[in-house]
Amino acid sequence: MRADRLLSLVLLLQARPDAAAPELADRLGVSVRTVLRDVESLSAAGIPVYTERGRYGGIRLLDTYRTGLANLSRAEGAGLAVGQSRLAGDLGLGDALDSAIEKIIGAGGQAVRGGLAQGRRHVIVDVDPWMRAGEPVPLLPLIHDGLLRGRLLELDYRDSDGARRPLTVAPAGLVAKAGTWYLVTAAPSLVRVSRVLACTVLPQPAALPAGFDLEAAWAGLRDRVEVRPRDLRVVVTAAPDAAAMTRRLLARHLRDDDGVSSTVRLAFAGVPHAVGSLLGLGTRVEVTDPPEVRTALRAEALAVAALYDGA
Structure with a gap:
């Protein structure tokens, strides 16, 4: 364990x-005294490490020294596989991803450090869709743990209609699609992680079909969702300054639309689907047809108003 910590210290340096001793102690999960003892041990072993006193002091390595190793932990490797910091954070791997990047920078030297800094200045990867923040997924780390351990999961699940029901599933993989996490089960089927209200990892093993391929299963499930019938035609009138935004946000629902007028023609899989998609636009759009969508939207808006009545 100490040898691993010493190598991690070199890579962090x-x-x-x-880096200051308190910062290194925090990264390594040890005390400042332990970090200083480790620095002495590294120096005695011939590693060119030294301390500088004063306001801008710290613990330093000679710039020309390189280990040539990244020595990543299992968690750090998993964090790199996810890659994006927000998604890694959802899985409880945010710190692991940060430390993996630091180790790779340490092993790669100035060129890698400069490339990363340049990339961060010029490129931002935002996984959340427009007009919607990332969904809270507090149970995702537990689900991920059950998946890695190959155990059945017992879920308390709220479906898209708001009904709660118990599910026992064999987890096969996790997918982050446009900032939304989905659990792919062995069935195969999709479980939206943000709708999981409780999760218990069972002792029974989760059996997967022979030759199960997560990418192929996800491709089939995705196609099934994307091409599902949308037979409910809905006509809305958008405010003059909201027509373009409405078309952009609901682009996949557009049907027989002229692309320019305030009247926007859409298609949905049903009334709940339409209400869920349109409610967030508030007063920017008004449904003119069909009447059942108007009625359902009014009922939902009244329920929201009642929730905040007197607030």
Whole structure:
């Protein structure tokens, strides 16, 4: 364990050439005294590490020293596989991803450090869709743990109609699609993680079909969702300054639309689907047809108003 910590300390020093002892102690999960003892041990072993006193002091390695190793942990490797910081954070791997990047920078030297800094200045990866923040998924780390352990999951699940029901599933994989997490089961089927209200990892193993391929299963499930029938035609009138935004946000629902007028023609899989998609636009759009969607939207709006009545 101490040897692993010493190597991690060297890699952190390569990634952060002016790191202070308290910062290193926090990254390694040890005390400042332990970090200073480790620095002495590294120096005695011939590693060119030294301390600088004063306001801008810290623990430093000679710039020319390189280990040539990244020495990533299992969690750090999993964090790199996810790659995006917000998604890694959802899985409880945010710190692991940060430390993996620091180790790679340390092993790669100035060129890698400069490339990463340049990339962060010029490229932002935002996984959340427009007009919607990322969904809270507090149970995702537990679900991920059950998946990695190959155990059945017992879920308290709320479906798209708001009904709660118990599910026992064999987890096969996790997919982050446009910032939304889905659990792919062995069936195969999709479970939206944000709708899981409770999760218990059972002792029974989760059996997967022979030759199960997560990418192929996801492709089939995705196609099934994307091409599901949308037979309910809905006509809305958008405010003059909201027509373009409405078309952009609901692009996949557009049907027989002229693309320019305030009248926008859409298609949905049903009334709940339409209400869920349109309610967030508030007063920017008004449904003119069919009447059942108007009625359902009014009922939902009244329920929201009642919830906040007197607030």
